[in-house]
């Protein structure tokens with residue numbers, strides 16, 4: 001049984017506070033895009049195993065797909081196992097949520113396969129134990145997220161536009177970026193502006209695309225700013241880094257403009273480009 005597991009982008013990401021546990025509170029708009037990993041499931045009598053073709057992704061019990069399946073069997077008490085084959089197409093540690101998406105896909109698939117022993121609320125709770133982005137992928141629709149990214153409200157007003165992604169070949173650790181983030185640099189001006197954006201506010205690409213974590217990454221990795229400039233030069237209506245980076249995306253007015261940009265943007269060594277569409281109608285894991 002083959003299932004697709006999508007990437008996400010953050011159309012805005014505001015860091016609104018730092019919590020006692022070291023995590024950061026966010027206000028972010030997330031949407032899946034049509035760039036997918038592939039998971040194949042085979043049910044077994046017992047045990048969990050994961051095979052993954054990507055050298056930067058573990059195949060042992062630390063793989064997020066493995067952790068998700070183990071958690072599912074532990075929490076439900078179901079006596080069975082699963083063998084998962086994972087083919088990665090989503091760049092790893094890119095700010096595109098690939099591992100979190102895989103974990104969500106596993107939880108939702110197993111839950112459906114075993115007759116839904118877990119409610120949506122339970123699934124969301126379990127997802128949050130695996131990673132801050134996992135609940136969003138379980139939720140499955142464009143969403144405004146608060147808390148550490150786990151309190152979700154559907155956002156229905158995103159137009160289904162195409163994006164071109166550039167993934168510069170730079171290793172970026174989400175934890176490191178948050179650790180270096182200076183809350184006071186970005187926070188003061190914001191709180192009222194941020195809270196005026198609700199699920200009824202139409203999204204304006206010229207106005208709302210903003211990611212506080214760029215204050216860390218653009219300074220540290222000039223390649224990210226340079227990639228944004230190439231997207232602008234190729235005609236993007238707006239450009240932004242996704243999540244903690246290093247992937248950046250440009251939003252284009254139609255598929256032809258995106259394909260033209262994808263074909264003509266000059267590539268740097270090691271970098272990968274992708275064309276994908278915002279999955280505004282949601283996706284099913």
Ligand SMILES: C[C@@](CO)(OP(=O)(O)O)[C@H](O)COP(=O)(O)OP(=O)(O)OC[C@H]1O[C@@H](n2ccc(N)nc2=O)[C@H](O)[C@@H]1O
Pocket residue numbers: 010013022023024025026028094095096097098100130131132133134147148149174175178242243244245
């Ligand atoms: C930045 C975002 C935006 O969507 O995405 P990515 O760049 O990872 O895709 C998320 O906040 C990342 O979510 P996720 O990648 O699931 O984070 P986790 O594995 O839970 O956390 C990795 C580390 O980042 C820090 N962290 C994460 C989330 C958060 N709201 N505040 C934090 O300070 C913590 O130090 C944590 O140990």
Ligand SMILES: Nc1ncnc2c1ncn2[C@@H]1O[C@H](COP(=O)(O)OP(=O)(O)O)[C@@H](O)[C@H]1O
Pocket residue numbers: 056057058062063064065086091092093094095096097098099100102103174243244245
């Ligand atoms: N199934 C998985 N897919 C991708 N990365 C995984 C997976 N399981 C564990 N990881 C690890 O999680 C880290 C973050 O990967 P990923 O989810 O792709 O990035 P991001 O947090 O930037 O969205 C990587 O260091 C990777 O080795």
